[in-house]
């Protein structure tokens with residue numbers, strides 16, 4: 030081959046590579062055409078998802094009780110403004126009517142309920158009654174129905190887990206275990222001061238047959254190492270992917286006797302979380318926490334149409350952090366919602382001016398709006414503080430998944446299947 034041909038072949042390959050990469054970067058949104066204004070594109074996507082696509086899903090977070098059978102040291106539910114009560118039959122009937130009205134307009138294609146509290150299982154009857162009504166309504170209107178529960182796990186025994194799955198379409202439960210007994214039993218205590226570790230482990234064992242359990246470990250600088258031990262403790266029992274264990278930083282809500290000097294800074298928690306992800310590989314867990322962010326159109330359900338949190342009195346809110354704080358509500362299930370500022374501020378919430386300048390905006394969308402409303406500044410997600418490390422972990426995850434796919438193919442070939 031003469032020089033000209035070699036040059037031409039090299040040029041063609043290079044050109045192809047450049048175009049391929051450019052196409053990939055365009056398609057994935059890393060590069061945008063010159064005439065496009067990225068902020069406007071993000072806003073249009075955001076509004077479409079909040080009011081059109083996402084609006085076809087009715088999501089209710091229902092607090093069946095604001096009472097609790099525990100007295101955890103850091104709990105924000107201790108706020109004196111909250112009225113501790115259970116949802117009675119009259120409010121339940123109003124909740125059913127509220128759902129009926131939403132399903133009757135014909136735009137709702139999916140209905141999801143998160144049972145919440147206080148402790149929702151202190152009012153199991155409300156869950157059983159409402160679930161039965163919801164399932165009936167959804168089957169009449171041909172709407173998909175699914176549910177999950179956030180519980181302290183104390184009452185989540187075999188019978189309850191089975192009934193939640195069989196009769197209430199609950200598929201997933203979030204339970205909190207704050208590490209091994211020496212830490213958990215000092216934090217997650219009953220009203221008489223006794224610890225709850227053994228009861229929880231028994232209930233997780235009993236209910237994992239029916240529900241996918243996510244174990245949240247509320248961590249600070251004191252119990253962080255215990256979260257790692259807890260993961261190993263479950264792995265030693267052979268419970269690999271169910272429960273799925275993940276750490277969450279304890280936040281300062283300024284309303285309890287908790288020693289806030291132990292709270293992780295954003296940086297420290299990010300490093301701790303990355304270490305946790307690496308240890309998940311060591312334990313050969315497939316169900317590791319999401320290691321790298323993806324593009325999102327808005328931050329959370331509280332910003333979306335047809336998303337409501339309902340307290341035991343039937344009052345409506347957008348964010349579950351407000352549940353029971355009456356002056357944050359914007360109507361009730363009997364009379365419907367009022368488009369007052371308590372509601373519209375969520376529907377129209379936008380990333381802060383600081384976020385508009387941030388390189389992470391397309392994959393963060395300004396963080397938790399509740400944080401922004403209460404603190405006046407955004408709270409960046411933990412991975413932001415450690416994104417380079419996360420990129421390496423995401424690559425490692427990608428490679429290990431590819432390897433395991435190819436070894437599965439190889440295994441199939443060898444056995445002739």
Ligand code: SF4
Nearest residue numbers: 329331348397398399
């Ligand atoms: S606003 Fe924040 S706390 Fe409320 S639901 Fe959304 S992410 Fe959660």
Ligand code: SF4
Nearest residue numbers: 384387393396407409
């Ligand atoms: S919350 Fe933080 S990371 Fe997210 S967009 Fe705003 S400044 Fe960026």
